[in-house]
Every structure is written in C-alpha cells, then in structure tokens.
Amino acid sequence: MATLRRPRKPRLAVWKFASCDGCQLSLLDCEDELLAIADAVDIAYFPEASRAMGKGPFDLSLVEGSITTPHDAERIHGIRRASRTLVTIGACATAGGLQALRNHADVKDWVPLVYASPEVIETLRTSTPIANHVRVDYELHGCPVSKEQLVEVVKAFAAGRRPVLPAHPVCIECKRRGLACVLVARGVPCLGPVTRTGCGALCPTWGRGCFGCFGPVRGAHAVGLAGVFKANGLGDDGVVRAFRGIYAGAEAFRKASELHE
Amino acid sequence: MSRPSATRARRTLAVDVLARVEGEGGLEVKVRRGALESVRLNIYEPPRLFEAFLRGRDFREAPDFTARICGICPVAYQTCAAQAMERACGVTVPPAVRDLRRLLYCGEWIESHALHVVMLHAPDFLGYESGIHMAKDHPEAVTRGLGIKKVGNAIMTAVGGREIHPVNMRVGGFWRAPAAAAVKGLRDRVAWALEESLELLRWVATFTFPDVRRDWVFVALRDPERYPVEQGRIVTSAGHDLDPSEFERHFGEEHVHRSNALHGVMHGHGPYHVGPLARWALNQDRLTPAVLEAARAAGLAPVERNPFRSILVRAAEMAYACEEALRLIDAYQPFDPPAVEVTPRDATGWGVSEAPRGLLWHSYSMDGRGVIRKARIVPPTAQNQKSIESDVAAYVERHLSLENDALQWGCEQAVRNYDPCISCATHFMRLSIERV
Numbered sequence: 100m101a102t103l104r105r106p107r108k109p110r111l112a113v114w115k116f117a118s119c120d121g122c123q124l125s126l127l128d129c130e131d132e133l134l135a136i137a138d139a140v141d142i143a144y145f146p147e148a149s150r151a152m153g154k155g156p157f158d159l160s161l162v163e164g165s166i167t168t169p170h171d172a173e174r175i176h177g178i179r180r181a182s183r184t185l186v187t188i189g190a191c192a193t194a195g196g197l198q199a200l201r202n203h204a205d206v207k208d209w210v211p212l213v214y215a216s217p218e219v220i221e222t223l224r225t226s227t228p229i230a231n232h233v234r235v236d237y238e239l240h241g242c243p244v245s246k247e248q249l250v251e252v253v254k255a256f257a258a259g260r261r262p263v264l265p266a267h268p269v270c271i272e273c274k275r276r277g278l279a280c281v282l283v284a285r286g287v288p289c290l291g292p293v294t295r296t297g298c299g300a301l302c303p304t305w306g307r308g309c310f311g312c313f314g315p316v317r318g319a320h321a322v323g324l325a326g327v328f329k330a331n332g333l334g335d336d337g338v339v340r341a342f343r344g345i346y347a348g349a350e351a352f353r354k355a356s357e358l359h360e
Numbered sequence: 361m362s363r364p365s366a367t368r369a370r371r372t373l374a375v376d377v378l379a380r381v382e383g384e385g386g387l388e389v390k391v392r393r394g395a396l397e398s399v400r401l402n403i404y405e406p407p408r409l410f411e412a413f414l415r416g417r418d419f420r421e422a423p424d425f426t427a428r429i430c431g432i433c434p435v436a437y438q439t440c441a442a443q444a445m446e447r448a449c450g451v452t453v454p455p456a457v458r459d460l461r462r463l464l465y466c467g468e469w470i471e472s473h474a475l476h477v478v479m480l481h482a483p484d485f486l487g488y489e490s491g492i493h494m495a496k497d498h499p500e501a502v503t504r505g506l507g508i509k510k511v512g513n514a515i516m517t518a519v520g521g522r523e524i525h526p527v528n529m530r531v532g533g534f535w536r537a538p539a540a541a542a543v544k545g546l547r548d549r550v551a552w553a554l555e556e557s558l559e560l561l562r563w564v565a566t567f568t569f570p571d572v573r574r575d576w577v578f579v580a581l582r583d584p585e586r587y588p589v590e591q592g593r594i595v596t597s598a599g600h601d602l603d604p605s606e607f608e609r610h611f612g613e614e615h616v617h618r619s620n621a622l623h624g625v626m627h628g629h630g631p632y633h634v635g636p637l638a639r640w641a642l643n644q645d646r647l648t649p650a651v652l653e654a655a656r657a658a659g660l661a662p663v664e665r666n667p668f669r670s671i672l673v674r675a676a677e678m679a680y681a682c683e684e685a686l687r688l689i690d691a692y693q694p695f696d697p698p699a700v701e702v703t704p705r706d707a708t709g710w711g712v713s714e715a716p717r718g719l720l721w722h723s724y725s726m727d728g729r730g731v732i733r734k735a736r737i738v739p740p741t742a743q744n745q746k747s748i749e750s751d752v753a754a755y756v757e758r759h760l761s762l763e764n765d766a767l768q769w770g771c772e773q774a775v776r777n778y779d780p781c782i783s784c785a786t787h788f789m790r791l792s793i794e795r796v
Contacts (some may be wrong), residue, residue, distance in 0.1 A: 117406040120781075121431020121524040127475060128513060128523060130506040137492045148479065149490030150379035167406045197428050200413040209412035222407055243431060243524040247378065301521050305528050306536045308700075310424065312525070340418060345428070 109158035109257045112144035114178055116164025116171050117198055117226060121243040122189035123147050123163050126253075129181040129246050136250070140257050155181025155245075159256045165196060165226045172223070172232060179233040184256050187229045188249065190242035194314055195348030197242075199226040202348060206240045228348065237262065242312040242345045245297045265296050269309050270317040272300035281308050288341050293319035293351065314346040321355035335359040369639040370397075373768045380480040380490065380776055389756055389771055393456065396760070397604040399753045401745060401775065414760075419704055419726045420447045420531050426722070427525045428735065430781055432475075435468040435520070436715035437737075438529045438588050440722040445531040448709025448726060449702045456695040457533040462590045463543075463688040464519040465713070469551065469589065469681040470512030472716035473674045476779040477560065478505025481671050484773040485567040503564055504556050511546075511553040515685060518542045521523075533699030543692045550689065554682035558654050561675035565658035569668045570770065572754055576633035576665070576747055577626060580642045581714050587646040587680055588639060588714045595642050597663075598629055607721050611738070624743035631746035634718030635778065636673035637664050642763065651680045667751050667777040674779070704730030710748065715740050716782050741780045748778050 113123050127133065127148060136142075143153035160182035166172050179185055190196050201209060202225045210217040229235055239252050239262075248264055255262040268290035273280065282289040283301050289308030291300065297313040315321060325338050333341070342356040375387040390397040410429055414422060422441035425433035439461055443505040445553055446453060447629075456489060476500060479491030495502040513523035521528025528534050581592030582601075594602040611626050625634045641663045644652060655676040664673065708725040718740030725734040754773045759767055 117408055119428050119431040121428075121434070124431045124524060127479065128471075129510075130510040130513075133506065134492070134495055134502070137495070142490075142492060145490075146379045146470075148380065149492060150769075151489035151493070152379065167408070171406060196408075197410075197413070197425060198408040201409060204413070206409070212412040212415070213407065213409055220407055222409075226408075230558075243426065243522075291675070292564050298522070302527050304533075305521050307527070337418075340421070344421075344425075 107143040108139065110143040110153070110156075110183065111140045111253070112143075112155070112157040112160045113147065114164075115141075115147070116192065116229070117167040118163065118164030118189065118191040118196065120163070122146065122192075122241070122249075123161070125243055125246040125249050128140050129250055129333060131251055136253060140253065155232060156183060157181055158183050159253070160185045161253075162192050162229050163189050164189045165195045165198060166232055167223050167226045168186070169197075169223065170221070172242045175229060175232050184236045185229075185233070186237045186239060186256065187235050188239045188244050188251055188252075190240065190314060190345050191226075192229050192236050193238045193240050194228050194346050195226040197345050197347070199348030200343065201226055203343065216270065219262045226243075226348065239264075240295055240314045241297050248297060252253075264319060267296055268292055268319075269296050269298070269300050269303070269313070273303050276300060276304070278303050281306070282327070282331075288328045288331070288333055290324070290339070290341065293321045293324050310344055311342075311352065312345045315349050315351035319351045321351045322358060325355040325359060329359075371764065372551075372663060373764060373771065375768060375772055379437065380483070385780070387752065387771060388418070389752065391756065391760065394760060396729050396753055396756050398758065399749050401749050401752075411737060414724075417726065417732050418485060419448075419526060419730040420702075421734055422724060422732065423531065424525075424527070425530050429737070429739070431524050432472055432781055433468055433715045433717070434525050435465050435516070435529070436713055436720050437509075438526070438721075439582075439713045440464060440711035442529055442531050443591070443710075443711030444722045444724050445714070446702060446708040446709070447711065448707040448724060449705055450707075451532060451700055451702050453533055453700060456537075456693070458590070459637045459680055459688055459691065460519060460534060460537065463685055463692070464516060464529070465590045466517030466681040466685040466688070467512045467519065468683070470678055471509045471511070471516065472779075473504050473678040473681070474509035474512060476676050476716075477564065477671055477678065478502060478509075480779070481674075481776055482564065482567075482767070485564075485569075485671070487698070489597060496515050501560070502521050504560060506554050507596055508553045508560070514549060515546055530699055532651070532702040533697075535698060537694040537696065537698045540692065540694050543689055547686065550682055550685050554679055554686065557675065557679035557682055561654055561658050561672065564671050564675050565673070568648075569666060570755065570773075571666070572668060572751070572753060572758065573665045574633075574667060574747070574751055574776075576628050576631070578638035578641045579626065579632045579634050579719060579743075580638040581712065581719060584648065585646070586684070586752075587643050587677075589684075590713045592608040592712070592714070594712070594719070596604060596626070596632070597638075597641060598626075604710055604721065607710065607712070607738070608723070611743070613742075623778070624738075624746060627793050631750065632743065632745045634740050634743050635741075636670050636677055636718075637667065638718065639677070639714060640664060640673045647676070647680055648683050651676055651683060660687070667774065670777050670779075704728065708734075717741055717779050718744065739781070741778065744778050744780070748780065751777065
C-alpha cells in the first residue's frame with residue numbers, strides 16, 4: 100500500500116524594487132496569521148524579515164516596488180526566471196508608484212535638486228510597473244495593499260487557485276455603508292467613482308475625498324469624472340494633481356490628467 | 361546572501377543583501393594582512409526623488425505624499441510635513457490636535473519598536489536567522505512581540521484610519537476627531553501592551569552584548585515636559601540647545617574621503633548619532649518613574665555608548681509609548697472643528713520630530729498660492745550613516761580573530777543596531793557604482 104506523502108510546502112520569496120517597504124510590511128503586520136503563514140509556506144527569501152536567503156526556484160514570488168534603474172530592469176528578469184508564479188503587490192509594482200511622477204518631467208533636471216553629486220546617481224527616465232518588463236501572473240493593488248487581500252493572494256496561490264477579490268469601485272462601498280457622498284453633497288473632489296475598492300472607503304469614512312490609492316477600477320471613466328471636478332469649480336491644475344498622484348502611472352488616470360494640462 | 365572570500369593576505373566580507381532592515385542595502389568589509397582596510401555600507405535602494413516631485417504640488421499634499429517615503433514610519437513624515445506647512449503659514453494647532461498627533465505617533469513607536477526588537481534584532485542575540493525561526497524555540501517572546509505590535513497598529517487604525525499610510529492627518533489638524541468610544545476602547549489593550557513591554561525589556565536584559573564602546577555626539581529633541589516624540593528643541597551631548605529653525609546652520613552633509621560620499625555631519629563636531637541611545641542619554645529624566653526604574657533595573661547606564669544595547673532602550677521606549685498612550689487615551693475628548701484653517705502664504709517652514717529611528721527634519725518653501733517651491737527632508741538613517749560604518753569598523757577591529765561567518769553576522773548585527781530604514785534614507789546615502 101502506498102504511503103501518503105505530505106506535499107512539499109510552496110516556497111515563497113519577497114522581492115523589493117523602488118518602494119517604501121510598506122506592502123511587504125503588510126505581511127509582517129498579519130500578526131495573527133504570520134506564524135500560520137510561515138507554517139503553511141516555506142518563506143525561502145524575505146530579506147526584510149530573515150537573513151536566511153534561499154536560492155530559487157520559488158513557487159510564489161511577491162514583488163514590491165517599481166523599475167527605476169538599469170540594474171533593476173535587469174534584475175527583474177532573473178526573478179521571473181526563478182519564479183513559477185509572480186505576483187506584484189502595491190501601487191509601485193503595479194503602476195510605478197508616486198515616483199512615476201517623474202514620467203511627466205525630465206528626470207535629468209530633478210536629480211540635482213536632491214543629490215549633491217548627481218553624476219553618481221543611476222536612474223531611469225521613468226518609473227514603470229513590473230508588468231512592463233516581465234510577465235506578471237497577478238497584480239494586487241493598493242498603497243499600501245490590504246493585508247486581508249494579501250493573505251488571500253498568498254493562500255490562493257499556495258492552494259493553486261486564483262484569488263477571489265472584489266472588483267467594484269470605492270463608490271459602491273460608500274453606498275453600502277450609507278455614507279453621505281462627499282462629491283455630491285459637499286463638492287469635494289473624490290476619486291471614489293473610478294478607484295478600485297480594497298480600503299473599505301477609508302477616506303470618505305474620515306470625511307475626505309478618495310485620492311485613489313488602490314488605482315483605477317476596470318472600465319474607470321476618469322475623463323468624465325475630471326469633467327465633474329471642473330464643473331464643481333476645480334481648476335485645471337487641481338484636476339491634473341487629483342489624477343496625478345499615487346497612481347499617476349495608471350493609464351486611465353494619466354489620460355484624465357493630460358487632458359487638463 | 362554572502363560571498364566571503366579569503367586569501368592569506370586579504371579577506372573580503374561582502375553582504376550583498378542586508379537582511380532584517382527596511383529597504384535595500386549591502387555591506388563590504390575589507391581586511392588586509394590582519395588589519396581592517398575599509399568598511400562600506402552600500403545603499404542600492406533606488407532614488408525616488410521626493411524632494412523634486414514635491415515641487416509644484418499643493419502644500420496640503422505633503423503629508424500624504426511624504427508618508428510614502430517609509431511604510432514603517434509614515435506618521436513621522438506626516439507629522440513633520442504638517443508641522444512645517446503650519447509653521448510656514450503662521451498657524452499654531454490647538455493642544456487637542458497636538459495630543460492626538462502624539463497618540464498616533466505613540467502607536468507608530470510601539471509597532472515599529474516591537475517589530476524591530478522582537479522580529480528583527482532579538483534573533484541576532486539568540487542566533488536565529490529570523491523572528492520566524494526564533495518562534496520555534498521562543499514562542500512566548502515572539503507571540504508577545506507580535507501582540508504588542510498589533511496594539512500599536514490598533515492605535516494607528518483608531519486614530520489614523522489604517523496602520524500603514526494612515527489617512528486622517530492633514531495640515532492644520534485632522535480630517536475628523538475619532539469618536540470617544542473608538543479611542544477609549546483601546547485602553548485595556550494598551551494597558552496589556554505596557555505590561556508585556558516591561559516583560560520584553562526584562563527578557564532582552566538577559567541577552568549577552570558584544571563589548572563595543574563608541575564615542576558619538578548625541579543629538580535628539582527635548583521637550584519642556586515630556587520624553588520627545590512629536591516636537592521639541594534640538595539638543596546635543598556637546599551642550600547645544602537649538603531652535604529647529606537653526607538645523608541647517610549646524611548640520612549638513614559633507615563629502616568625506618570618497619568623491620561620492622555624503623555623510624551627515626555636525627559642523628565643528630563631525631559625525632553624530634540620532635535615535636534611541638541619543639534620546640535616552642539626553643531625555644531619561646523625562647521618562648515616567650515606572651519606565652525609568654524598569655530601564656535601570658534592566659541595566660541601562662545613564663549614558664549608553666554600546667550600540668548593541670540600543671535594543672534595551674527600544675524596549676523601554678516601547679513601554680513609555682504605551683504609558684503615554686494610556687495617559688492620552690484617558691484625557692481624550694473629541695473636538696470640532698478637527699482642523700484649524702490654514703491660509704497659504706509665501707514663506708518657508710520646518711517640521712521636526714523623533715521618528716522611531718531618530719530625529720527627522722523637514723523644510724518646505726511655498727508661494728502665496730500654496731504651491732511648494734522647495735523641499736528638503738533629512739531622515740534619521742542618513743544622519744547615522746557615518747556612525748553605522750564606524751561602528752562596523754570598531755566591531756571588526758575587536759573581532760578579527762572570528763571566522764568569516766561569525767564576523768559577518770556580527771557586522772550585520774552592528775548595522776541592525778540602528779534599525780536602519782534605508783527606504784527613507786536613500787536620497788542622502790551614497791550609492792555605490794559597483795553593483796553586486
């Protein structure tokens with residue numbers, strides 16, 4: 100009789116590019132689930148948490164951060180080759196992050212504003228999402244990502260299934276909670292109608308407009324919303340800034356901002 | 361990931377990826393003929409150019425934008441940015457706003473210190489690769505640390521909306537003062553975290569500390585009444601007592617011995633040290649009696665010059681932040697309006713606070729329409745970079761007889777003593793052109 104063998108634990112790796120560390124910190128912020136996750140998967144490479152740095156191949160790679168240097172544009176290919184499944188986490192990895200604001204400027208003018216010796220700084224003209232460089236199996240959005248969604252993604256891929264996450268806009272979340280609409284009732288610019296849910300309509304709950312930290316929802320009509328902002332009296336520069344924030348690099352928001360430049 | 365290479369004459373320790381630090385950095389130590397040749401901390405965290413893209417943005421955007429410099433200490437950035445804009449516009453926020461910011465900031469100290477003490481730093485002292493590995497043999501300590509961390513996060517969520525990049529702080533105050541019940545409801549958990557932090561302090565006091573003594577100039581904030589967190593004047597162990605507006609006159613970065621090296625220096629004094637050891641040396645009289653007594657019982661001397669002992673101060677500060685949070689929770693009353701009106705004007709303002717890793721300084725200039733014209737951000741890890749390198753050098757010199765693996769681990773630990781946040785410090789750190 101054949102003996103049942105316990106299946107090998109999936110090997111997890113966590114990688115970082117240009118970012119603030121917040122999305123991978125979300126994993127350590129899963130205080131209750133962390134040790135359970137560590138039991139269910141083999142955390143083979145996670146330098147923020149461990150000096151044990153295992154070699155590939157990895158079953159699941161979580162990638163945080165955007166591509167902003169020639170070195171990183173190379174490095175991501177090695178990670179892709181070593182990873183069976185590659186999931187990008189957060190605004191930086193999925194849309195270029197706040198640092199993608201450079202895509203609208205000339206980075207050569209910017210470096211000397213920050214560094215005393217600009218000639219030693221190696222940086223690309225643009226900040227781009229990981230998917231512009233390699234094949235990505237799944238994108239988890241948010242600045243930062245929701246830790247509940249992150250746990251769902253790790254669990255799903257560890258079990259060999261697709262994650263199940265909501266795909267509706269923040270706006271629906273407000274309606275469900277019975278919150279007064281900050282845009283309609285107070286004329287506050289709010290990206291809720293075009294932003295993917297994930298935060299639980301956090302900003303409207305605190306009495307402010309959504310600033311889009313989970314990025315555009317599929318089919319977002321950002322250009323139309325920009326028109327509403329204008330009709331409410333927001334100037335062109337305000338409209339540009341509203342869409343040119345944390346998800347400045349996302350196509351829908353970029354288009355809306357460029358129309359008002 | 362390391363590449364130790366050794367010949368009889370020369371050995372090089374290269375730690376390509378420094379583990380258990382926030383952000384990406386590496387370390388290179390060269391030893392030639394039994395003598396230390398060089399120590400180099402390589403930061404390959406890519407530059408994100410915050411100070412450049414803040415130009416042209418609205419002054420009210422700075423708190424949410426600069427939070428994104430660091431996912432571990434966003435409140436430090438939000439606080440400094442909000443303060444700087446308020447000061448530029450000639451606005452003083454009411455005490456209720458200041459207290460609520462201090463409570464939010466206590467939450468950040470608790471989560472950041474708990475993460476570092478238990479998950480990132482303690483494993484070095486006990487010989488584990490990570491907190492997760494350590495959990496198998498020390499489940500109580502790890503569960504305790506994660507539990508305390510969760511309480512810090514709960515404070516940040518109750519006051520700020522979420523633990524990473526909270527959304528509630530704004531220039532002038534907050535978007536909404538949380539309901540009394542939401543804040544008062546934290547009390548029992550924070551009281552628990554206080555007791556557990558003291559237990560943690562007793563636990564780290566049992567560790568064995570490498571014998572290293574460093575002579576730094578300490579720099580920290582000092583508040584007239586309390587241990588410094590969200591505000592204060594800048595004081596030093598060399599006797600300075602400065603208004604934070606004078607920061608740039610006394611502190612800068614210098615090019616040192618390599619053309620691309622930028623180090624935080626205090627003019628006339630050289631490298632300096634910010635963070636828990638500096639706060640402890642300059643402010644222990646501001647701790648509560650219970651925490652001060654616990655810190656002394658844990659063996660902390662009035663001035664600690666051994667960087668490895670910073671873990672003791674972090675544990676004591678964690679307990680202090682819990683006690684302080686309790687005081688602020690008990691005194692809390694919701695207030696309305698949640699923010700004061702801030703009208704932009706053509707001016708420059710600065711903001712300063714004690715991030716978990718040490719003094720953080722921001723300065724912004726804006727025009728009459730509130731458009732940011734200039735931004736400067738000086739994070740703690742950038743200021744400590746020279747101290748970090750010289751600590752590693754001091755450690756290597758005393759431990760040259762160690763095998764490469766042990767020496768390398770000790771060097772890594774010497775870097776982790778600073779809980780270095782490389783994501784924050786990138787733009788001041790030297791970027792090595794040689795990439796590994």
